[in-house]
Amino acid sequence: GLLVESGGGVVQPGRSLTVSCVASEFTFKIYAMHWVRQAPGKGLEWVAAVSYDGTKDYYTESLKGRFTISRDNSKNTLYLQMNSLTVDDTAMYYCARDAALVPGWNSDFDIWGQGTFVTVSS
Amino acid sequence: EIVLTQSPDFQSVTPKEKVTITCRASQSIGSSLHWYQQKPGQSPRLLIKYASQTISGVPSRFSGSGSGTDFTLTINGLEAEDAAAYYCHQSTSFPTFGGGTKVEIK
Numbered sequence: 001g002l003l004v005e006s007g008g009g010v011v012q013p014g015r016s017l018t019v020s021c022v023a024s025e026f027t028f029k030i031y032a033m034h035w036v037r038q039a040p041g042k043g044l045e046w047v048a049a050v051s052y053d054g055t056k057d058y059y060t061e062s063l064k065g066r067f068t069i070s071r072d073n074s075k076n077t078l079y080l081q082m083n084s085l086t087v088d089d090t091a092m093y094y095c096a097r098d099a100a101l102v103p104g105w106n107s108d109f110d111i112w113g114q115g116t117f118v119t120v121s122s
Numbered sequence: 123e124i125v126l127t128q129s130p131d132f133q134s135v136t137p138k139e140k141v142t143i144t145c146r147a148s149q150s151i152g153s154s155l156h157w158y159q160q161k162p163g164q165s166p167r168l169l170i171k172y173a174s175q176t177i178s179g180v181p182s183r184f185s186g187s188g189s190g191t192d193f194t195l196t197i198n199g200l201e202a203e204d205a206a207a208y209y210c211h212q213s214t215s216f217p218t219f220g221g222g223t224k225v226e227i228k
Binding site for chain 2: 049094113
C-alpha cells in the first residue's frame with residue numbers, strides 16, 4: 001500500500017488550509033484512516049481519524065471544532081481541513097492507515113505516507 | 123486521555139549492544155500497545171503491534187513485551203541502521219503516543 005500526501009505550504013495565521021492524501025495499491029474504502037502530525041524536532045501527535053465509510057470522525061480534544069477530517073472513497077483520497085491556523089500548527093502532517101478490520105477504527109497504523117509540511121507564518 | 127511515558131529520552135549505544143526502551147501507560151491498556159521506528163527525515167514505520175506481535179520485514183532483533191501498564195521494546199544486538207527515534211502508541215482509547223526515545227550509535 002502507498003499513501004501520498006500533498007497540499008502543505010506556507011499559510012498566514014488565521015487562514016485555512018486543506019491537505020490531502022491519496023491512497024493506492026490497497027482497497028482504501030475498507031480501512032479507517034488517520035492524520036498524525038509532528039512539529040519540528042518534536043514527537044508524534046494524533047490529530048484525527050475517520051471511519052472506513054466516512055460516517056464517523058474522531059478528533060484529539062485540543063483540535064476539535066477547528067480541524068475536519070473527511071474522505072472520498074471514489075477518489076481514494078483522505079482530507080484534513082484546518083481552520084484558524086496558528087503558529088503552533090506548524091508541523092509535518094502524515095496520513096496513516098489503520099490496520100483494523102472493517103468496521104473497526106482504532107488499531108496499529110501499518111502504512112504511513114511521507115508527509116506534507118505546513119508552515120504557519122506571517 | 124491515556125498518557126504514555128517513555129524512558130529513556132535518549133540513549134547512546136555501542137553496536138551489538140542490547141537496547142531496552144520502556145513505555146508506561148497512565149492506566150491499563152491490555153496489550154493495545156504498538157511500537158514505531160522513525161529514522162531522520164523519514165516517516166514512522168511499524169515495528170511491533172499489540173505489545174509483542176512481529177511485523178513482516180522487521181528484523182528479528184526487534185522484540186516487544188508487556189501488558190497492562192508496562193511495556194518494553196528490546197533491540198538485541200544494535201546495528202548502525204537502528205539509529206532512530208522510537209515511539210510507543212496505544213489504541214485502547216483515542217490514540218496517543220509516547221514522547222519518543224532517540225537512539226544514537228556511539
